[in-house]
Amino acid sequence: QSALTQPPSVSGSPGQSVTISCTGTSSDVGSYNRVSWYQQPPGTAPKLMIYEVSNRPSGVPDRFSGSKSGNTASLTISGLQAEDEADYYCTSYTSSSTLVFGGGTKLTVL
Amino acid sequence: QVQLQESGPGLVKPSQTLSLTCTVFGGSISSGGYYWSWIRQHPGKGLEWIGYIYYSGTTYYNPSLKSRVTISVDTSKNQFSLKLSSVTAADTAVYYCARSYCSSISCYVEEWGQGTLVSVSS
Numbered sequence: 001q002s003a004l005t006q007p008p009s010v011s012g013s014p015g016q017s018v019t020i021s022c023t024g025t026s027s028d029v030g031s032y033n034r035v036s037w038y039q040q041p042p043g044t045a046p047k048l049m050i051y052e053v054s055n056r057p058s059g060v061p062d063r064f065s066g067s068k069s070g071n072t073a074s075l076t077i078s079g080l081q082a083e084d085e086a087d088y089y090c091t092s093y094t095s096s097s098t099l100v101f102g103g104g105t106k107l108t109v110l
Numbered sequence: 111q112v113q114l115q116e117s118g119p120g121l122v123k124p125s126q127t128l129s130l131t132c133t134v135f136g137g138s139i140s141s142g143g144y145y146w147s148w149i150r151q152h153p154g155k156g157l158e159w160i161g162y163i164y165y166s167g168t169t170y171y172n173p174s175l176k177s178r179v180t181i182s183v184d185t186s187k188n189q190f191s192l193k194l195s196s197v198t199a200a201d202t203a204v205y206y207c208a209r210s211y212c213s214s215i216s217c218y219v220e221e222w223g224q225g226t227l228v229s230v231s232s
Contacts (some may be wrong), residue, residue, distance in 0.1 A: 001173055003156070036218035038157075045206060045222040046157065052216050089157050093217040097170050099147075099210070104156035 004029065004090055004102035011108040017078040020105045022090035023071055028100055030071040034093035037066060037075045040104075041086040049088075050075060077107070085109045112137035114207050114223035122201075122230050128194040132207030132223060139188045140165040145210040146190040147219060148181060150203040158203075162210055163190055197230045204228075 005023040012018040022029065022037075029035055033053045038046035048057055050066040053073060063079045073092070077084055090102040118130035132146070139146060145162040152158070161171035163181045171179050180193040194201060205228055209221040 032217075033215065034212075034217040038219070040157075045225055046219070047222075048218060048220050051218040051220075057220070087156075091157075091159070091219070093212070096173070098172060099159045099162075099217065099219075101149075101157045101159055 001028075001094055001096065001098060001100045004092060004100055006088075006090060006102040006105045008103070009106045009108065011110055012077075012080045013110045014080050014082065016080050017076060018080060018107065020075045020077075020088055020090075020107070022073040022075070022092075022102045024073075024092050024100070025071055027096075028092040028094040029068065029073050031095060032093045033068065035066070035068060035073040036091050037064075038089045038091070039084075039086045040089065046089060080109055082109050112209060112221050114209065114221060116205060116207050116223045116226040118226065118228070120226065120228060122197055122228060123232055124198055124230055125196055128192070128197050128201060128228055128230070130192045130205055130207070130226065130228070132190050132192075134188045134190075134209070137209075139183060139190065140185050143211055143213060145170075145212050145217075146181075146183065147208040147210045148192045149206045149208055149219070149222075151206070151225070152200075152203045160192065160194075160205075199230050202228065202230045 037050040040046040054066040147162040148160040204225040
């Protein structure tokens with residue numbers, strides 16, 4: 001299975017919005033709504049931010065939202081804050097009953 | 111709130127077998143719907159899913175690692191384990207154990223251990 005494709009980096013100023021894309025295939029992202037997103041600040045374990053494409057776990061700010069179109073899922077962070085600076089990873093369930101991660105995107109808050 | 115804790119050697123020699131155990135606290139490993147996962151992160155790189163196991167013993171592995179990986183579960187100790195054989199320097203990484211929730215409409219990693227660095231070196 002190949003890793004999902006994410007942009008290596010994105011950036012934005014405080015208060016702005018940024019969107020991170022996650023492109024897979026018809027064997028993973030395109031076939032299932034089992035797409036999730038994780039935030040990983042430096043030196044820490046990842047944290048679940050979005051599951052089932054667009055659902056937020058309790059405690060995750062509504063500034064974080066997810067969507068999907070075809071083989072591409074997206075994470076949008078609105079009203080950027082300095083604390084949002086981190087690496088972000090998507091993952092998808094696959095037709096082989098496995099999980100596959102994206103390569104990760106480094107978000108810089110300017 | 112479930113917590114997971116990895117344990118095992120931090121240094122493994124090339125060609126040997128890497129062995130890690132994850133102990134689950136605050137919840138039963140036999141709870142339905144949860145798949146107990148291993149995920150690794152090479153230094154400065156992204157996350158790589160290794161595999162997961164259901165409490166019944168059903169396993170699923172990353173195809174690229176399948177020939178070298180064994181994940182097992184011990185429900186009596188509330189633990190699950192990872193064995194990775196024939197390791198090389200390319201297996202040096204932080205290894206995370208995690209709990210994944212999977213159903214007919216969902217599959218995501220909801221809880222993570224703190225991670226443990228395993229280095230492969232002679």
